[in-house]
Amino acid sequence: MTGSPDRPPVAQADLDAVERQLGRIPRGVVEVSHRCPCGEPDVLRTLPRLPDGTPFPTSFYATCPRLTGAISTLESEGVMREMSDRLEQDPDLAQRYAAAHDDYLARRTELGHVDEIDGISAGGMPSRVKCLHVLVAHSLSVGAGVNPLGDEALGMLPEWWASHPCTELVEDT
Template identity: 45%
Template sequence: DGTPFPTLFWLTCPLLIKRASHLESNGYMRVLTDRLGRDEQSRGRQQDAVYRYSARRDAHEVIEATQPGGAPDRIKCLHAHLAHELADGPNPVGSATLAQTGWPDCLVPCVEVPE
């Protein structure tokens, strides 16, 4: 229904949401999970990102039990990892997702920024 569930970072760009959803429906989470399973260096960098996310999250009691889109070795939500990368990176899974989605190439902003 579009309501944010308890998460620290929430992806709001409609274009990135659509692109991340397309990647999820085409199995990109499995590709990244497999990469983490066979590449110790990637797994270590992702674990570092999860620990940094957890440390920042712990300051917010209401969402204390969450992790960014899965676990350090299993990818569950590309949207959460991409939001983490954009707001407080680095997040290797978020970075890989952004490399696939590309920066939003919007012709007009989806929000107005007051002057």
């Protein structure tokens, strides 16, 4: 089980579920930061430095294969490019997205400071959209109203949990 000194360890059952979702052992897990409506973990919160010493800027990590597949579909439809274009044209949106970047950094710094990634969040924040997976994971973990583009992408997703629990997808294939 992993965790951090000020947080309880992550339950082995959750780590096992995530291992089935990812097809590998999860690394640097601090907590399950969001659960899918099916009850399984779908977003993890991870350390900013993995146990092997690698800096890891992705503090909120989507794990559910149904969720990540749905997000990938949005990415393939050009949603990131459209959102990045809007950031250049809409100062209010750009300001709110920059605040989301600051929130992401503050939450990651709660888990430790890593010089190599200081000031670097994830997903393209604060100036572009590079990865919807990160933005959606951030929104799911911290709630609506913090990451406007994460919230928007989340609103575009189908009910990824509707068919089966997330861990069954790996077992089905």
